[in-house]
Amino acid sequence: MAMKRMLLVVAAVTLAGAPLVAHHSFAAEFDASKAIRITGTLTKVEWTNPHIYFYLDAKDEQGNPVRWTCESAAPGALSRRGFKRGDLKLGDTIVVDGYRAKNGANLVDARRVTLGDGRIVSGGSAGDGGPQ
Amino acid sequence: MSAVRFGITAAAVLVVAASSGLVGRAQLTVPDFKSTRPTPRTASGRPDLSGYWKGTTDTKPGGNIGKDLPGWKLPLTPAGEAALKHNLTATIDPESLCIIGGIPRHNASGLPFEVLQGANKIAFLYWYSYFRLIPIDPNRKHSDDPDPSFFGEELGRWEGDTLVIDSIGFKDEKVWIDENANPHSDALHVVERWTRPDADHIHVDTLIEDPKFYTRPFTYSRTWVLGKPDEEIQEYACSENNVDAAHLGFGPGPIRPDGTRGYIDPAPLPPPLPRK
Numbered sequence: 001m002a003m004k005r006m007l008l009v010v011a012a013v014t015l016a017g018a019p020l021v022a023h024h025s026f027a028a029e030f031d032a033s034k035a036i037r038i039t040g041t042l043t044k045v046e047w048t049n050p051h052i053y054f055y056l057d058a059k060d061e062q063g064n065p066v067r068w069t070c071e072s073a074a075p076g077a078l079s080r081r082g083f084k085r086g087d088l089k090l091g092d093t094i095v096v097d098g099y100r101a102k103n104g105a106n107l108v109d110a111r112r113v114t115l116g117d118g119r120i121v122s123g124g125s126a127g128d129g130g131p132q
Numbered sequence: 133m134s135a136v137r138f139g140i141t142a143a144a145v146l147v148v149a150a151s152s153g154l155v156g157r158a159q160l161t162v163p164d165f166k167s168t169r170p171t172p173r174t175a176s177g178r179p180d181l182s183g184y185w186k187g188t189t190d191t192k193p194g195g196n197i198g199k200d201l202p203g204w205k206l207p208l209t210p211a212g213e214a215a216l217k218h219n220l221t222a223t224i225d226p227e228s229l230c231i232i233g234g235i236p237r238h239n240a241s242g243l244p245f246e247v248l249q250g251a252n253k254i255a256f257l258y259w260y261s262y263f264r265l266i267p268i269d270p271n272r273k274h275s276d277d278p279d280p281s282f283f284g285e286e287l288g289r290w291e292g293d294t295l296v297i298d299s300i301g302f303k304d305e306k307v308w309i310d311e312n313a314n315p316h317s318d319a320l321h322v323v324e325r326w327t328r329p330d331a332d333h334i335h336v337d338t339l340i341e342d343p344k345f346y347t348r349p350f351t352y353s354r355t356w357v358l359g360k361p362d363e364e365i366q367e368y369a370c371s372e373n374n375v376d377a378a379h380l381g382f383g384p385g386p387i388r389p390d391g392t393r394g395y396i397d398p399a400p401l402p403p404p405l406p407r408k
Contacts, residue, residue: 023260024228025311025393027385029376032395037402048373050230050260071376076366097401101379114405127194127242129385129394131401 023050026099026130029071030109034100038068038108042092042116047075047085051125054088054110056096070096070110072123083113083121092116098123099130161190162333165357169331171293176251179293179328184359186244193391194242195311197340197352204391206314212345215315219308220383226306228380230370232262233308234282235299236322236338236352240310244356246365247334254288254295257365266297274300280318282307297324309340312393313384317344332358 026032040056052075056068072078075085088094095114101107111124111131124130165188172180191199198204208216227233233241238258246257256264268288278285278301285301304318323339334356341349384393 023230023370024225024376024380025384027393027395028225028228028380028383032398035399035401046373046375049367049369050372050374051376053373053375069375074368076368095405097404099398102381103379105379107379112401112404118405118407120404120407129388129392131395131398 024128026109026125026128029101029107030099030130031102032099032131036098036100036108038070038096038098040068040094040096042088042090042094043067045085045088045090047088049074052078052085054094056094066106068096069105069107070094070098070113070123071107072110072113073125077126078121078123081122083123087115087119087121089116096123160357161188162355162357164188165332167330167332171328171330174249174251178290179295180249181247181254181295181326181328181334182249183334184244184246184363184365185334185356186359186363187242187354187356191354195240195393196391197236197240197310197312197314198350199240199354199391200352201350207347207350209343209345209347211317212315212342215317215345216313219313219315222382223306223308223313224377224380224382225311225313225384226308227260227311228374229306229377230260230374231306232260232282233258234302235264235284235286235324236340237308237310238262239324239336239338239354240352244359244363244365259365259368260370261368268295274298280304284320284322291325293327295326297326298322299324311384312387312391315345316340316342319344334358 038056038058040058042054043057044055046053052072054070056070058066058068060066093116096108096110097112098108098110113121113123174180193199196204198206243259248255252268254266254268264283264286266286266288270289272287274285280301280303282303284299286297286299288295288297299322302318302320307316309316319342321341325337327335329335336354338352339349340352386396388394
């Protein structure tokens with residue numbers, strides 16, 4: 001089943017011809033040298049244009065609480081690749097692999113998202129010039 | 133293209149994509165969509181350009197209006213060089229601030245677009261919920277002093293099977309001519325020549341003149357392929373939740389050796405977690 005779904009995602013993206021493109025360059029907002037993994041509890045979801053945002057309560061290296069804003073592609077682009085709003089359930093533990101904002105804010109480009117059920121989905125904005 | 137051939141091509145693409153782990157990168161190019169279907173025509177006999185049109189990966193470099201120039205080198209005047217420097221160091225990408233990209237930038241975009249053609253007008257619909265509506269009337273002339281706009285004052289006319297769109301009256305603030313922050317001035321003059329050589333392709337040859345910022349006219353040409361019947365532009369409210377606007381820096385970031393905007397030498401992400 002997992003393989004079937006993965007192939008469906010590949011098909012949806014591949015046959016789209018050209019991917020929908022971000023409305024800004026990756027490099028205008030994020031630092032490609034600052035890769036990070038964040039593990040946190042999902043507290044809020046904004047399934048909105050021009051990007052979706054979801055918010056994680058996590059802890060920093062000293063154990064202090066920190067809230068992360070996670071930015072992904074637009075709803076249409078994500079849903080076409082099989083990443084739906086219903087996949088993000090409040091209270092789930094989410095793992096985000098991505099890149100930090102250049103300005104030092106607790107904002108991350110969520111390029112790879114490990115959902116509460118363990119499924120790994122691509123959250124990046126295709127065509128934004130960011131690492132694929 | 134026959135259904136069988138398309139199936140084989142699609143299957144091959146899927147195998148390549150699946151085996152390489154590529155899930156965020158389109159693979160198809162214009163030749164993959166060879167068509168034997170003739171150009172559809174309107175009741176008056178003109179080509180019907182209507183359709184949902186998608187770019188392909190052989191448009192390289194994407195988002196660069198200098199795509200068809202040697203080394204992608206734009207013929208900038210000194211004023212154009214200064215405008216480019218200003219865009220790179222002091223302006224945020226207007227499109228990321230939900231400002232209309234305009235022409236010719238939309239023609240260099242990776243985003244699909246939709247065309248709806250009527251007898252005397254043609255509409256181009258874009259993601260971000262933008263549109264341009266162009267009269268098709270050979271007798272209309274440009275205004276003496278048109279109000280500046282992002283798409284310009286656009287006049288359409290037919291030359292045989294080619295729809296010509298001639299545009300002047302562009303803005304000179306909050307505009308990038310492409311995704312790489314190249315500039316244009318209010319002296320911009322764009323002539324688009326649109327054709328539909330068969331049912332499955334649309335093509336544009338674009339002449340770009342801007343004597344303030346470019347030493348000579350240059351061209352930009354591109355072909356798109358027809359989307360599936362159920363594909364269409366959908367709502368995309370750019371200003372709905374533009375959280376990122378407060379975090380954006382000036383310019384597009386580094387321009388890579390392949391002529392596209394993007395990162396240089398990214399740090400690798402942590403390895404994926406083992407699947408449950």
